Amino acid sequence: MNDSPADAATSAAPATGDAGGAAAATGPAGDRPGHRWSRRRVVAGAAGAAVVLAAGVTGVALTRRRGHAPWGDPARAFPARAFTDSVGVNLHMSYLNTPYGDRGAVRDALRRARIRHVRDGWDADRDDVLEAYRDLVADGVRLDLIVGTPGPGGEFSSELRRQLEGLAEELPVGVRTLEGPNEYDLSDDPDWVQNLRAYHRALAELVDDGTAGRDYDLVAPSFVHGDSRAAVGPLPADFGNLHSYTGGDHPTESHLDRELDLASEVSGDARVMATETGYNTATANEDGQPGVPEDVAAVYVPRQFLENYRRGVARTFTYELVDEHPDPDLTVSESNYGLLRHDWSEKASFTALARMMELLDDAPGEHGTEDLPHTVETSAGSPLRRLLVQKSTGEHYLAVWLEAPVWAYDSGEAVAPETAQARLVLPEGFSARALHRLTGPARQEELSGREVTFTVTPEAQFIRVERD
Known part of the structure; x- marks a missing residue:
């Protein structure tokens, strides 16, 4: 608006298709175009490889x-x-x-x-x-x-x-x-x-x-x-x-x-x-x-x-x-x-x-994470989006939602939310335990098993996954 952190958060990339979680990687602090480079600057070379510019830089080069x-x-x-x-x-x-x-x-x-x-x-x-x-x-x-x-x-x-x-x-x-x-x-x-x-x-x-x-x-x-x-x-x-x-x-x-x-x-x-x-x-x-x-x-x-x-x-x-x-x-x-x-x-x-x-509240500090291969199948007409996070206590939370509107901003009218059945398949040794919602009275639905079905909507929901 016209009025008058940074421990950079770990970055993530788009999920592809209907299978897998959110693709991800840790990104660099970034370069500063048109400015001299200080110790944390990283810039890509002509072939796309990362080049760390001098100024007392130590450690491994980051990919831009x-x-x-x-x-x-x-x-x-x-x-x-x-x-x-x-x-x-x-x-x-x-x-x-x-x-x-x-x-x-x-x-x-x-x-x-x-x-x-x-x-x-x-x-x-x-x-x-x-x-x-x-x-x-x-x-x-x-x-x-x-x-x-x-x-x-x-x-x-x-x-x-x-x-x-x-x-x-x-x-x-x-x-x-x-x-x-x-x-x-x-x-x-x-x-x-x-x-x-x-x-x-x-x-x-x-x-x-x-x-x-x-x-x-x-x-x-x-x-x-x-x-x-x-x-x-x-x-x-x-x-x-x-x-x-x-x-x-x-x-x-x-x-x-x-x-x-x-x-x-x-x-x-x-x-x-x-x-x-x-x-x-x-x-x-x-x-x-x-x-x-x-x-x-x-x-x-x-x-x-x-x-x-x-x-x-x-x-x-x-x-x-x-x-x-x-x-x-x-x-x-x-x-x-x-x-x-x-x-x-x-x-x-x-x-x-x-x-x-x-x-998703968790204790501060550096915590390792464990990858979680999975698939989500759905007949939804809108794209399925997701993001996978893990707490320091071990449980994963898979956020899932449809990229679909619930409001027509141009006409100012409500849009019937798109809903579709979805099927989550987890690897051996993991089970879905609950589906958490952010709105409404029924905020939690119990789940059980490595293969579960649920209803996906434009509202973000979170599936809690634990080791068996």
């Missing part, structure tokens, strides 16, 4: 991969903790005249949803905001901070430079990434292209040479208009940036493909973060941002996180935590993007997301 390139074993499981670490949400902690002024309610909501990563605009002059960040960090939350906007001639002001230098001292463990200007292509600056380039490159130099106090990862600027990326061209970034709103449509591979291609015009083959995406629930709005009913958002929001992660998006920040203003008539889209209503009551999307995070 686009976030939307398929790779890896289709039965590979990802750590459940890595997936939940890819889930983030946007905040506006400086907006004291909105629900964000209730710092305790913000902390409580993040705890209930088990969300550990947030994105916000860095306001270096607000001691109260800094104190709020410290409280979040004490709760285990980590920050992606948007760093200002260009001044005249793309100037990086000396005051902002000074305050950025003190960021590591003020928040020594809390900030994971710094991010370039937010949607600056919407500004009234007639020279926005040149000024944005100069500003972001200056920011990159501060990050790379240690002036910012720490070697932060840098996220590329975000944009609104499709042609803005080509106008700006390559910029230094550890991560590309998506604002991948679907305009009320359901999350699809083809939409994400387009967004990833646009991001590559600025950040090349670097991995990406979706720093904004989500759904507004202002179904009566006429401002060009189609809204969806709350029960529809409850289906789409978890799917966005799952779809982005399986395609290699390092982290996804949904927009936003809470509705900023009351709007009982649901006519203003900007007032209705929250997972929670203005009075902090839960929308169905918050409940569904919190249930998914609770289901």
Whole structure:
């Protein structure tokens, strides 16, 4: 939106056909086009092999991969903790005249949803905001901070430079990434292209040479208009940036493909973060941002996180935590993007997301995973999508859903959800134990055996698999 982590989450690739789990591989931190290389940069050679550039690099070269390139074993499981670490949400902690002024309610909501990563605009002059960040960090939350906007001639002001230098001292463990200007292509600056380039490159130099106090990862600027990326061209970034709103449509591979291609015009083959995406629930709005009913958002929001992660998006920040203003008539889209209503009551999307995070919650730390060869057969007309994760306690969770809508965004009408029977076949020694749903009263269905049938729908469901 036009307002003002990073332990990169393990990336995943698309499942192919109807057999196997989510194909996957761990992606590199990425390269920074047009910028000198620091110790973590990796770039592909002419033949596609990885070449580690000098600057004190040690260890094994990583293969350079686009976030939307398929790779890896289709039965590979990802750590459940890595997936939940890819889930983030946007905040506006400086907006004291909105629900964000209730710092305790913000902390409580993040705890209930088990969300550990947030994105916000860095306001270096607000001691109260800094104190709020410290409280979040004490709760285990980590920050992606948007760093200002260009001044005249793309100037990086000396005051902002000074305050950025003190960021590591003020928040020594809390900030994971710094991010370039937010949607600056919407500004009234007639020279926005040149000024944005100069500003972001200056920011990159501060990050790379240690002036910012720490070697932060840098996220590329975000944009609104499709042609803005080509106008700006390559910029230094550890991560590309998506604002991948679907305009009320359901999350699809083809939409994400387009967004990833646009991001590559600025950040090349670097991995990406979706720093904004989500759904507004202002179904009566006429401002060009189609809204969806709350029960529809409850289906789409978890799917966005799952779809982005399986395609290699390092982290996804949904927009936003809470509705900023009351709007009982649901006519203003900007007032209705929250997972929670203005009075902090839960929308169905918050409940569904919190249930998914609770289901997959796992202990921190490095945990090995065990591949799980399997097949899923279905007669569904829509593509079957899935993602396989494993907890440190050993059980696997296979997320399955149909890439199908439940709402016609263009006409504003409900769509009868597509359903189909599906058959899961597991290897010897493993059994499906339960089917978990995120919405509705019947949240768990008991299963038994290495071959089970179930009903697949557009809502993400999770099959728990255990060793016999």
